[in-house]
Amino acid sequence: MHTIWTIAKRELATFFDSLIAYIILVLFLGFSGFFTWLYGNDIFLVGQANLRLFFNIASWSLFFFIPAITMKMLAEERKTGTLELLLTKSVSDRQVILGKFLGSILLVCIALAATLPYVITVSNIGNLDNGGTICGYLGLLLLSTAYTAIGIFASSITTNQIVAFMTALFIGLFFHIIFGVLAHNFTGSLGQFFDTLDLQSHFESVSRGVLDSKDLVYFLSITVLGLYLGEWSLSKRHIS
Amino acid sequence: MDIQIEKLTKTYGPQKAVNDISFDVKTGEVLGFLGPNGAGKSTTMKMITGYIGIEKGDIRIGGKSVTDPESNFKRHIGYLPENNPLYLDMPIIDYLEFCAALQGVEKAKIKDRIREMIGLCGLNREKHKKIGELSKGYRQRVGLAQAMIHDPEILILDEPTTGLDPNQIIEIRKLIRDLGKEKTVILSTHILPEVEATCDRILIINRGTIVANGTPETLRKQAQGNEVLKVRIEDAEAQTIAKALSALDTVQDVDLVQQEENLFEVQSVAQQSSKRNIFNLCVDKKWALTELTPLETKLEDIFRNLTVN
Numbered sequence: 001m002h003t004i005w006t007i008a009k010r011e012l013a014t015f016f017d018s019l020i021a022y023i024i025l026v027l028f029l030g031f032s033g034f035f036t037w038l039y040g041n042d043i044f045l046v047g048q049a050n051l052r053l054f055f056n057i058a059s060w061s062l063f064f065f066i067p068a069i070t071m072k073m074l075a076e077e078r079k080t081g082t083l084e085l086l087l088t089k090s091v092s093d094r095q096v097i098l099g100k101f102l103g104s105i106l107l108v109c110i111a112l113a114a115t116l117p118y119v120i121t122v123s124n125i126g127n128l129d130n131g132g133t134i135c136g137y138l139g140l141l142l143l144s145t146a147y148t149a150i151g152i153f154a155s156s157i158t159t160n161q162i163v164a165f166m167t168a169l170f171i172g173l174f175f176h177i178i179f180g181v182l183a184h185n186f187t188g189s190l191g192q193f194f195d196t197l198d199l200q201s202h203f204e205s206v207s208r209g210v211l212d213s214k215d216l217v218y219f220l221s222i223t224v225l226g227l228y229l230g231e232w233s234l235s236k237r238h239i240s
Numbered sequence: 241m242d243i244q245i246e247k248l249t250k251t252y253g254p255q256k257a258v259n260d261i262s263f264d265v266k267t268g269e270v271l272g273f274l275g276p277n278g279a280g281k282s283t284t285m286k287m288i289t290g291y292i293g294i295e296k297g298d299i300r301i302g303g304k305s306v307t308d309p310e311s312n313f314k315r316h317i318g319y320l321p322e323n324n325p326l327y328l329d330m331p332i333i334d335y336l337e338f339c340a341a342l343q344g345v346e347k348a349k350i351k352d353r354i355r356e357m358i359g360l361c362g363l364n365r366e367k368h369k370k371i372g373e374l375s376k377g378y379r380q381r382v383g384l385a386q387a388m389i390h391d392p393e394i395l396i397l398d399e400p401t402t403g404l405d406p407n408q409i410i411e412i413r414k415l416i417r418d419l420g421k422e423k424t425v426i427l428s429t430h431i432l433p434e435v436e437a438t439c440d441r442i443l444i445i446n447r448g449t450i451v452a453n454g455t456p457e458t459l460r461k462q463a464q465g466n467e468v469l470k471v472r473i474e475d476a477e478a479q480t481i482a483k484a485l486s487a488l489d490t491v492q493d494v495d496l497v498q499q500e501e502n503l504f505e506v507q508s509v510a511q512q513s514s515k516r517n518i519f520n521l522c523v524d525k526k527w528a529l530t531e532l533t534p535l536e537t538k539l540e541d542i543f544r545n546l547t548v549n
Binding site for chain 1: 286289290291292293312314315317319321323325326327328329330334338339341342343344386
């Protein structure tokens, strides 16, 4: 655990050292803030004191920004050779993957914590549903773990950051949109199947305040599978 | 800690990068790993450090196999990979702290170890910079510092002196020699004088197999065979001298190198020396012996003989 924490801390420090963290934070806050407060179907138009709109927009921003956070994690280390130095220290492949995962989740948490002023503002305007808000944030966090795991897997299979970014986005696209579209187009058990795979519907049910173990299992399985595949892809160096 | 390597094999596709090699390294020994590019040096080092898996054979470190998940052998190894990869956007001190923490140095001791390493590797003036701002030589020192931060019993250095200036090279060689008294050191290099300056034993590998293994002296003896002397004798015709030299019973062959200067290369019969006989000959004939130098086979020649196919 100590090793995982050491790696996570370094990842986080690197984000802030190299300005990536600031750019991501500003873009995330700007993007979600703009659509929540200023543009189009904004919170004033809805006329209700809840943050459902924000959670919906934030889920889209995270969908784009998490691949940008995770793309360099293993791809760059592999390219510059630092991965060799890291893996010959007294660490296991799993600890490296988990450390990097934890590091990027912490960055996402910081980004989400920076949106707390939204909560304070809305709760001053009207009667905010506290349970719903907490569930909304929980939903965003669960969604982030799934996309981070996918991003880390995408980063582990290549030495090129752009390829890692596109791959993560491509895989994410299936969960974010395509499975949902397919679920609408098919009926019966096939439609049911795609509906189970659709991330949006699980996210919506969590952020609506319905905490179902099905949704938790869904997000955790994507996370575990992504991280496991990442570890597998690291360990491939032993046999090639 | 001793390292035993037994019948190690690694194939990349159709090519055998390392083919059935076995050797031992003992505590207090500096082993020089030589070979042309692509001979399998780095692959072997990567297997010892646990970066790539073992295909066939075994590596035992301190008696325990590296394939044993309980062995925790990485903690005893300090490794400087080829090309010295480092996190360029990290400050030196943070980086060393990160390495120390990963290698299990106790928290209370980390600061002291970092201070010691910065002193030992001469990084004091640069210590607050980011690694990316350093010149190549200083980066190499950071690479050495991170390898030694946890005071490992085994050091594996892949070309440790590349990019250093001559003064630094001498310092680092001395450092390696000093470390080698108590630790087990394997270093690979292309610079042959470096091997002679730092290593107790040389291992030359070519195309994945060991072609020579021994101290610099024994390798030289093996390669050299018969004694060869460079001789210059004055006060007589070159032809006369050559004839007289050939007549000596310990001399196998005489080569006139330079006619005007009466310079010869004299090869002796196996296992015998002709130095005394040549001297006595000159005394008898009242010739002046102005040069008598034994010709040593250079390490370069040994290396070329063994690795040029």
